Amino acid sequence: MAFLNPSSPTSEKLEKQFVEFRHHLEESGNLRERIQAVATEIDSVTRIIYASLLLVHQSLSVSEVIEKAKAQIEVLKEHYSRLSEIVRECPGQYYRYHGDWKSETQTVVSLLAFMHWLETGTLVLHSEVEEKLGLIPTEFGLDVDDYLVGICFMSNELPRYVVNQVTAGDYDCPRKVLKFLTDLHAAFRMLNLRNDFLRKKFDGMKYDLRKVEEVFYDVKIRGLAANGDSVGEKQAQGQS
């Protein structure tokens, strides 16, 4: 009946294992805390970027808005390099901690994509985001799902942009945005999605598309797209 004695060899072996477990879990807990600290910082940077990007709705010139936001990208880069350094301490466990920076990264992608679109009118690609953030795919890459979710977030911003641009007198804007969003939506339809978060976000994209179509319709049916007359009361419908 040696096994009943708490100091028996069996019990010792058992306890030794659990002590090891505790060390391991404490270590991973510390790592997680450090990751979360960086993620919080990333989050506050994204807020700054978002706040400065919001000025495009107030008809500030794009280049002016972008300049301000771009300055923050360097800060983001620093945070991501710190993050990848931390994650490098536990090789092969990227996805163990992935949840801790996931939503922040999705926001980052959406902001970068929006900026990129404002500048070039094109969609930023996955590898381009990695490049902008200084990520090395073999060490600390950007999760594809995060990228795609971020792109969906960006599409949510476009209806508001179109509405405000039209109000400010840019009647060609709806056509451009509609073209872009239509292509984007079509591209997303190439994906076989699971019933997950991304799928839900993608399902929401069609409402952005509809909204932009409505604005485009309002502008076009009144002949605004061709001549740049300012007809204030008409645009009100575009916003409703």
Add this chain to the structure above:
Amino acid sequence: MKDMMGSNPRGPLKPPMMGDNGGGGLSKLPMMGDNGCGGLSRLPMMGDNGGGGPWKPPMIGDNGDGVIGATWEGAMKKARTMSTETETESSSMKDAFSKYADYLNNINDKRERVVKASRDITMNSKKVIFQVHRMSKQNKEEVLDKAVKDLAAVNDQYLSRLVKELQGTDFWKLRRAYSPGVQEYVEAATLCNFCKTGTLLTLDEINATLLPLSDPSVEPLQINILDYILGLADLTGELMRLAIGRISEGELDFAQKICSFVREIYRNLTLIAPEMDDSSDMKQKMEVMLQSVMKIESACFSVHVRGSEYIPLLGSADTSYPLLGMPDLE
């Protein structure tokens, strides 16, 4: 853009999958059509392009991220060299998305296969556990030997399949897909081992049995601490059943042994539970575990208190001795 459609042989093969894609919902939105926008007519065409895209990488990219990362680089260069004309613009978007589609298809297929493998492991591990419960005083050796043999079969047939599926991938990415199976396997393996030797099968010991299953050239699948601990938490439930069974057969000695073993596990896990990655799940298991411990203890208590009435019924003389020894144990 039409050229691309024509040159894509996989397009027509995939319509049902596209339907699943949520894209189908669009055509049901009347307001989209009412607007008469040029863009819309393109949607169904694009949709026909199937989920697969023009090319397909090897079914299982060894490391999904690495492989795809390499191919995307190519896509990006392509995108850059293209003119900014809108037509090529949208097709470069499509090129990129066909890569994402491939990536998602691969990882989703893989996840499905891992889930299946995990389910098979669960099912067969459960069978091992039931086999252990079939033991009685007379046929203990025989029953346990069969259980051990069945467990080895789970190892060879099902766990090896999981190991092969996961080879070279980030184990943590698909953890949710295989975790239930692994936990059940840990439960079965530790239960068998306890009945055979009276000791706890450690994680290192389990992982050592997994090594031969995988290709030596790649990083082998090792059960992670979390799944092992979650498996142990479930083990106590099985041990509770086992203890009650033993008591009803009069094997009080064995029941007592189980009792102290389970207590020991519970005690050690209380220290660890709050440190776990998903501690809410573990918290719940701790409560269940405590209930199991208490059930065993109260069963032992009843036998202890009413022992004098109980034993003559079983008619075995030697079972009374452990009872006499019990006060020392507590």
